[in-house]
């Protein structure tokens with residue numbers, strides 16, 4: 001199975017590096033096209049055997065999967081460049097461009113092609129943890145068979161966790177996971193600031209907070225409990241944790257998070 005990735009920036013490069021560490025693709029099965037020759041040369045040095053192309057999209061013709069990893073406003077232009085090389089009956093088109101829905105991808109394909117059939121299309125929304133193969137990858141599709149859905153889930157499960165959603169839920173999922181990773185970083189930053197004020201060096205505070213976060217995540221993941229059940233275990237009546245939690249709520253902690261997620265969703269839908 002061969003894949004061509006168009007765009008070798010943050011996301012495209014991370015996907016290449018992640019895929020070669022998985023079981024489904026060897027470096028030789030992956031082609032990467034980018035307008036920036038330097039970026040391709042760096043990637044090729046790190047991933048020997050990788051096929052790179054900076055002045056054409058020739059590998060598109062042989063690919064089973066074509067993955068668009070360029071900025072959203074370039075998607076239409078790239079589709080225009082690759083349309084003659086595509087086999088609409090056989091190939092799968094995957095776009096990770098934020099905010100470009102399947103209807104827009106269809107429009108680009110129809111506008112730029114005389115073909116009657118539209119290829120199988122997937123939209124995937126990863127987050128930046130794809131660089132370490134720990135991304136939540138939200139997947140929506142049009143026209144895909146069960147085998148194709150299974151294939152995409154297998155590919156993106158090797159880059160973290162893949163979740164198949166109806167496209168109507170993709171924006172909400174984006175707010176929770178693709179934007180949500182930044183909210184968690186902001187929590188860490190705030191806790192580090194507090195840690196310094198109460199006597200720790202930033203590095204030590206960050207280390208303790210990150211490990212605490214990993215432990216909390218693991219508890220929820222393995223136990224499957226509601227977070228409130230885990231909170232009950234730490235909140236002794238009259239104790240120190242409930243004092244802190246109540247102070248957080250008095251300052252709008254839950255409300256701020258809910259409003260932040262809804263603001264991200266509202267912007268995503270515009």
Ligand SMILES: NC(=O)c1ccc[n+]([C@@H]2O[C@H](COP(=O)([O-])OP(=O)(O)OC[C@H]3O[C@@H](n4cnc5c(N)ncnc54)[C@H](OP(=O)(O)O)[C@@H]3O)[C@@H](O)[C@H]2O)c1
Pocket residue numbers: 006007008009010011012033034035036039069070071072074078096097098099125126127128178
């Ligand atoms: N970052 C995230 O958290 C995140 C999450 C989900 C989805 N996404 C989506 O992922 C996509 C890529 O984001 P990114 O952060 O990886 O962007 P990026 O770092 O800018 O990478 C895009 C790459 O594509 C290259 N490029 C530009 N025009 C091209 C063309 N015509 N043909 C081939 N390559 C071309 C760019 O080169 P130049 O820089 O020289 O133009 C750049 O190397 C975006 O659509 C974004 O919405 C990102």
